[in-house]
Amino acid sequence: MSRYFTTPIYYVNDRPHIGHLYTTLVTDTLTRFHRLQGEDVRFLTGTDEHGQKIEKVAKKEGVAPIDVADRHAPTFRDLWKRFEVANDDFIRTTEPRHRVGVTELIRRLEAAGDLYVAGHEGWYCVGCEAFYPEKDLEDGKCPTHGTPPEWQKEENVFFRLSKYQEPLLALYEKGSVPGIPFVFPETRLNEVRSFVAAGLKDLSVSRTAIQWGIPFPGHPGHVVYVWLDALTNYLTALGLGSGDESLVSRYWPAGDERRVVHLVGKDILRFHAVYWPAFLMSAGLPLPTQVVSHGFWLKDARKMSKSVGNVVRPDALVDAFGVDALRWHLVSEMSFGQDASFSDEAFLVRYNSDLANGLGNTLSRAVRMAADAFGGKTPSERCDDNEVKRAAEAAVAAWDAAFRSCRLHEAAEAVRVLLGAIDGYITAKEPWKKVKAEGVTPALHRVHHNALEGLRVAACLLAPIAPGAAAEVLARLGAPKAAEAIGPSDLAWGGLPLGAPLAPAAPLFPRADAKAYFAEPSKEKPVTEETKPAAPAAAPIPPEAPAASPAPVPAPAATPAAPAETPRITVDDFFKADLRVAEIVAAEKVEKSKKLMKMTVRIGEEERTIVAGIATAYTGDQLVGRKVVVVANLLPAKLMGIESNGMVLAASLPGTGEPSLLAVDPSVPSGTKVK
RNA sequence: GGCGAUGUAGCUCAGUCGGUAGAGCGGGGGUCUCAUAAGCCCUGUGUCGGCGGUUCGAGUCCGCCCAUCGCCA
Numbered sequence: 218m219s220r221y222f223t224t225p226i227y228y229v230n231d232r233p234h235i236g237h238l239y240t241t242l243v244t245d246t247l248t249r250f251h252r253l254q255g256e257d258v259r260f261l262t263g264t265d266e267h268g269q270k271i272e273k274v275a276k277k278e279g280v281a282p283i284d285v286a287d288r289h290a291p292t293f294r295d296l297w298k299r300f301e302v303a304n305d306d307f308i309r310t311t312e313p314r315h316r317v318g319v320t321e322l323i324r325r326l327e328a329a330g331d332l333y334v335a336g337h338e339g340w341y342c343v344g345c346e347a348f349y350p351e352k353d354l355e356d357g358k359c360p361t362h363g364t365p366p367e368w369q370k371e372e373n374v375f376f377r378l379s380k381y382q383e384p385l386l387a388l389y390e391k392g393s394v395p396g397i398p399f400v401f402p403e404t405r406l407n408e409v410r411s412f413v414a415a416g417l418k419d420l421s422v423s424r425t426a427i428q429w430g431i432p433f434p435g436h437p438g439h440v441v442y443v444w445l446d447a448l449t450n451y452l453t454a455l456g457l458g459s460g461d462e463s464l465v466s467r468y469w470p471a472g473d474e475r476r477v478v479h480l481v482g483k484d485i486l487r488f489h490a491v492y493w494p495a496f497l498m499s500a501g502l503p504l505p506t507q508v509v510s511h512g513f514w515l516k517d518a519r520k521m522s523k524s525v526g527n528v529v530r531p532d533a534l535v536d537a538f539g540v541d542a543l544r545w546h547l548v549s550e551m552s553f554g555q556d557a558s559f560s561d562e563a564f565l566v567r568y569n570s571d572l573a574n575g576l577g578n579t580l581s582r583a584v585r586m587a588a589d590a591f592g593g594k595t596p597s598e599r600c601d602d603n604e605v606k607r608a609a610e611a612a613v614a615a616w617d618a619a620f621r622s623c624r625l626h627e628a629a630e631a632v633r634v635l636l637g638a639i640d641g642y643i644t645a646k647e648p649w650k651k652v653k654a655e656g657v658t659p660a661l662h663r664v665h666h667n668a669l670e671g672l673r674v675a676a677c678l679l680a681p682i683a684p685g686a687a688a689e690v691l692a693r694l695g696a697p698k699a700a701e702a703i704g705p706s707d708l709a710w711g712g713l714p715l716g717a718p719l720a721p722a723a724p725l726f727p728r729a730d731a732k733a734y735f736a737e738p739s740k741e742k743p744v745t746e747e748t749k750p751a752a753p754a755a756a757p758i759p760p761e762a763p764a765a766s767p768a769p770v771p772a773p774a775a776t777p778a779a780p781a782e783t784p785r786i787t788v789d790d791f792f793k794a795d796l797r798v799a800e801i802v803a804a805e806k807v808e809k810s811k812k813l814m815k816m817t818v819r820i821g822e823e824e825r826t827i828v829a830g831i832a833t834a835y836t837g838d839q840l841v842g843r844k845v846v847v848v849a850n851l852l853p854a855k856l857m858g859i860e861s862n863g864m865v866l867a868a869s870l871p872g873t874g875e876p877s878l879l880a881v882d883p884s885v886p887s888g889t890k891v892k
Numbered sequence: 893g894g895c896g897a898u899g900u901a902g903c904u905c906a907g908u909c910g911g912u913a914g915a916g917c918g919g920g921g922g923u924c925u926c927a928u929a930a931g932c933c934c935u936g937u938g939u940c941g942g943c944g945g946u947u948c949g950a951g952u953c954c955g956c957c958c959a960u961c962g963c964c965a
Contacts, residue, residue, distance in 0.1 A: 407896050408963045415895090415964065483962080552905070555898095556961085563903085563917095570917060574930055582927030589926085626905095633916080640931075649926035724928045 219257040221468040221477045222248045223451050225485060226263040226310065229289035230270045233296050234521070235514050235529040235559065236482060239547055243511060243625060244480045245302045246548055249681035250620045250628075255705050259468050261454050262297065263308035264290045265447045267440070269343050272429035282429045286311055300540050301684050303701065308454040310431075310446055318453025319431050319446055325500035327435070331377040334436075337421060340366035348421075374423035374436055376445070381495040382417045386410065388494060393504040394473065400490050401509045401623055402554040405483060409490040420492065448493045451479065452502070470503050477505035486510045509623055512556035529559050537734070541683035542568050542726065548682050549629035565731045571633060572726040576679075576690070579640045580672055584693055585721040586643075587665040590652050595669060595695045597716045598662035605671040606710045608638035613708050616678050625682075632678045639671040669694055670713040677707045686725065695719045795850035796866070796891035797821075798881050804840040806832045816840060818863070820849055821888025828861035831876045844881040846891050 224244045227237050241262055248260040266286035275282040290309055297304060308315060326332050339348040342359040349359065349366060359366050389410045392399050400406035423439035424430065430440030449457075455464040470477050481489050489508045497504050516527040535543050546564050549571065551557035587596060600606075612635035619627035646664045655661070673694050680687035684700030691698045695717035698707070706712075802824065803817040814832040817824055827847065831840075848864040867876035 404897055404962080411895055412964065487963090550904080557904085566903095566917070569928095573928060578928050578930045580927090582930080584927095586926050630916085637916095640927095643926080644931060647926085652926090721927095726928080728928050728930075 219259070219468050219475045220248075220251050221259045221261070221455075221475070222251075223260075223477075223479050224262040225479075225481050226265040226308065226447055226450050227293055228265045228268070228270075229286050229293075230274065232530075233293055235531060235547075236521075237293070238296070238300065238531075239514060239551075240480055240482060240511065241297060241302055242300060242544055242547055243553075245300075245304070246544070246625060246681045247478075247480075247620065249303065249684065249700070252701070253677070253681060253703050253705070257467075259306070259464075260304045261306045261308060261451065262293075262302070262304045263306075263450055263454070264293055264310070265443075265450075266290065266309055266311045267427075267430040267446055268443050269427050269429070272427060273343070275429070283311060299535075300544065303684075306454050308450050310450060314456070314459055315450060315453040316431050317459055318457040319441055319449045320434050321458025322449050322452070322496065322500055323434050323441070323445075325502070326376060326496065329499045329501065331380065331499045332422070333375050333377070334372060335375050336370070336372050338368070338370040341369040341426065342366045369426055371421075371425050373421040373425070374433060374439060375419045376422045376496070376499070378420040378492070378495055379417045381498055382413055384498055385413050385417075385491060385495060388504065389413070392507075393470070393494075394476070394506050397507055399494075399507060400486070401507060405486055405490075405510045405554075409486065412487060413491060417491075444488050444492055445496065448488060448496065451477075451505075470506055476507075479505055479508045481508060481510050483510045483512060511554060512551065514551070514559045515556055516559055531564075534561065534564055538564075538568055538726075538729065539685070541686035542572055545572060545629065545683045545686075548625050549633075551626060553623055553625045561735070562731070565729050565734065568726065568729055569731075572686075573724070573728040575633060575636050575640075576675070576686070577724055577726040579636055579643070580690060580693065580725060581721070582643060583639070583665070583668040583672055584719060586648055586652075587669060588719045588721050590648070590657055590661060590665065591716075591719070593719055595713060595715060595717045595719045596662040596666040598659050599666050599670070599711060599713070599715060600663035601711065603642075603663075603667050605639055605642050605667040608635055608642075609671050609674040609710060611635075612638075612678060613674065620681070628678075629682060632675055632682075635671065635675045635678065639668055639675065642671070643668050666713065666715075669719075670710065673713050674708065674710070677703050689725060693720075693722055693725070794848050797847055797849045798885050798887055798889040798891060799845055799847045799849075799863075799865075800887040801840045801843050801845060804835075804837040806837060814840070816865070818845070818847060818865075819887050820847065821886075823888075825862045827863045827865055829865045829867075829876075831865065831867060831878070834876050835878070843878070844883055844885065844887065846879045846881060 222244050224240050227233065231237075244260060244262070248258050252258045264286070266283075271282050271285050275285045278285070286309070294307055297307075323332075337348070340351065340354060341348050342364065343366075344359060344364060348369070354366065357366075358364060388399050389406060398406055400409055420442075422442040422445045423433045423436060424442055425438055425440075427440055430443070431446055433439035433441050452465065452469065455468055456462050457465055468475060468477070479489050479493075486508065494504050513521075514529060515521065516529050521528045531543055543564075546567050550559075550563065550567060588594070591597070612631045615634070616628045616631040619625070619631060643664075648661060648664050651658070651661055651664070672690065673696050676687045676690035676694070679690070680700040680703050687703075688698065688700045694713065696713055797820050799818040799820045801816050802819050805815055806813070812830040812833045813828055814830075814835065814837070816827050816829065818827055846866045848866070851862070851864050865878065867878045
């Protein structure tokens with residue numbers, strides 16, 4: 218069975234962020250899983266380099282578009298290298314092989330009679346590279362970019378997409394391979410189906426307003442529409458139209474023996490699940506097996522956006538905790554297919570519980586005890602009937618099933634369960650007591666063998682997700698093997714060499730001190746693009762906030778950073794915060810919370826709820842009637858399930874961090890602006 | 893507005909053919925000590941979004957409503 222996995226090709230105008238990284242890492246994890254099973258796997262990623270945005274940047278800089286592309290493509294390539302992404306090929310749409318393939322595909326569409334020329338004019342957004350009907354504009358501007366569109370007239374080449382409505386619906390019904398839904402997850406398949414069922418219009422597939430693209434064969438002055446260009450990369454990388462199509466026949470499916478899976482973010486699902494199969498049908502080419510769509514990472518439960526400045530770039534976390542820790546976190550934290558929230562706090566909690574306490578500590582105790590007992594060697598007796606073996610076999614089965622049904626987080630869960638079983642086994646057998654009471658017995662050998670052998674299997678299961686860590690664990694167990702060299706036979710019980718060298722080593726994943734990590738000013742906002750918190754909405758978690766806190770606590774923070782270390786802001790930055798005088802009209806302590814106080818405040822005519830961590834210093838009675846200063850335009854945050862809409866200002870007393878509310882002269886009317 | 897989902901413990905989620913709810917993490921308390929302040933033990937009275945219906949019995953089926961999200965218009 219051959220398997221061909223692809224990521225989307227990434228537009229080089231964009232700096233890579235966690236979204237690109239996630240798609241690529243998930244694909245890498247899946248390909249590593251299938252390689253480990255001994256299958257013939259190919260993994261493609263690359264960059265999309267044509268289009269108006271690049272053209273404009275180039276013009277602005279006075280350079281050729283290819284120079285812009287050449288400058289940015291390596292940032293993706295290098296990032297994948299850093300994250301141990303093992304792609305077989307990296308395609309750039311500016312490469313000759315791509316142009317050749319796209320030209321060949323278009324020749325086939327033409328031959329099928331599916332291309333025709335028609336006039337077209339309308340409002341055109343440069344950012345979207347798309348026309349908008351008048352009614353879709355907001356105040357005459359592009360709804361996505363908020364920029365004024367240009368009125369453009371074009372004579373375009375059209376593709377008879379409408380012709381493929383019924384064949385596409387049949388595809389969604391039956392799948393390209395029986396039994397495998399064409400789109401994963403099901404809810405996305407429903408979306409695509411209803412989109413197509415609503416009726417398909419023919420698609421404009423050429424552009425005349427742009428020069429930076431692939432010349433449209435037979436239509437001088439036209440370049441190929443971005444998606445017809447980009448999607449085709451999956452085939453041009455295999456050599457479509459090159460004269461040597463051996464890779465096409467090896468990986469592009471024409472039967473049960475080949476599987477093609479496109480991984481995509483949900484935002485570009487339609488292009489992959491509608492346009493792409495339609496192009497292929499027209500060209501008389503086989504269809505991919507499945508389009509797998511994953512959710513988005515949100516930052517602290519909010520959409521990531523450049524304007525909010527909360528785009529996650531996890532460089533600092535990777536610097537501090539390693540590539541494998543991030544890979545593990547991304548795979549296990551997101552329920553695959555759904556959206557998930559990324560936060561540094563959640564990362565540290567998971568790092569400590571799964572990697573430091575779980576994998577790392579279990580490895581440490583097992584290796585140290587065995588090395589001490591057997592003079593720096595692995596046990597010399599094996600054991601083929603015990604609960605660790607049964608746990609390992611169950612874990613392999615669960616892990617296998619999880620990967621095969623795209624439930625990546627459950628594959629990670631299987632590893633955690635196995636590690637827990639090994640840890641529990643060690644605890645139950647108490648080998649540290651046995652060795653004191655009975656000395657080194659055959660039974661002691663067997664106990665240690667089981668623990669170490671269980672860890673060896675766990676490391677193999679970990680390999681697709683965190684290959685570096687997996688290889689390191691194997692090396693420490695005295696069973697060294699590169700992650701890429703692990704094969705199906707390694708999943709079977711009994712691979713640990715007997716009497717092999719074994720030496721304790723420094724902690725694999727040293728426990729992280731969350732408090733210390735966040736207390737360091739340079740690391741307060743390590744993963745976001747903006748380094749200066751411009752508005753309170755983007756304020757970092759206060760250093761003393763509990764690690765489990767779900768959102769920034771809008772409470773006075775005892776920031777240890779000296780004033781001199783705080784970056785200067787402009788007055789404009791300051792005025793982003795809407796400070797108002799408010800009167801507290803009700804206040805009660807949040808049950809189950811030590812320090813949270815739920816208050817109703819009146820700002821002018823408006824009443825709203827604010828939750829703040831001041832219950833250690835004030836009772837509800839002391840607060841009611843009091844006038845305070847609040848940040849009125851803070852994004853809402855949920856604290857202990859209560860939505861808080863603002864932040865009460867208070868001083869943080871030195872040492873204890875105890876809050877002391879800012880006093881306002883009682884005569885100042887509620888709602889008054891503070892500046 | 894149309895279509896589709898989702899709403900279960902502080903967080904992330906399981907709950908198969910309907911029999912009055914579970915796991916991991918986090919929190920709190922205790923304890924051992926081989927191990928990375930790790931391990932182990934104890935600790936959850938949750939209106940299973942709301943209302944109504946079917947049923948001997950509903951988180952689980954049906955209807956309506958509310959909230960959130962996605963796709964489309």
